[in-house]
Amino acid sequence: MLRDNLAPAFTLEDAREAGMRKDEVYSMLERGEIERVGRGVYVRYGELDPALLQLAAATTIRDDATLCLTSALVHHDLSDAIPFGSDIALPRGTRHPAGLTHVSWHSFDPATFHIGRELVDAGRDLRVAIYSAERTIIDCFRLMHQEGSDVAHEALKRWLRKRGSAPSALLKIAASFPKAQPRVRQALEVLL
Known part of the structure; x- marks a missing residue:
């Protein structure tokens, strides 16, 4: 059946390429x-991790x-926040897609x-990208004016308590972000 050829998240164009008509x-x-998650973007029920639904649609x-x-x-698991939508990054200079609900x-x-960009399985072999814990912490320090200093510091504290966290790995990534590196280094010195 043509429907079985559809990915767990797809666009109308993907459906047409799979041989389906718009009315189908x-x-x-x-x-x-299926569920409509944005203008011309659909997901198949029960095939994706619900926490990654918006990211899968954006992908x-x-x-x-x-x-x-x-x-x-x-x-x-570095924050207890309950975000209303998904924070999704694209390279600066690229156009942000319109019509996806609950995406910042x-x-x-x-x-x-x-x-620090890592690929994970969102379900049924659909790979999506998520920044690593270390990169995310650095971004929170880098964008402290938007995210808040308490968010960055709390995330760093929780990360340090996790097994396998290595401050040297965090500092290595921070070296690529010269404006954030001093803040991260200072916070580590206080916490360690």
């Missing part, structure tokens, strides 16, 4: 087989979409965009 997609929507539009900031902190778009420097 709308019939699936009416029957509750169908832009394969460089990357979970960042508060959403990534929550993913790495962020633009990161293309020169450092891929540092």
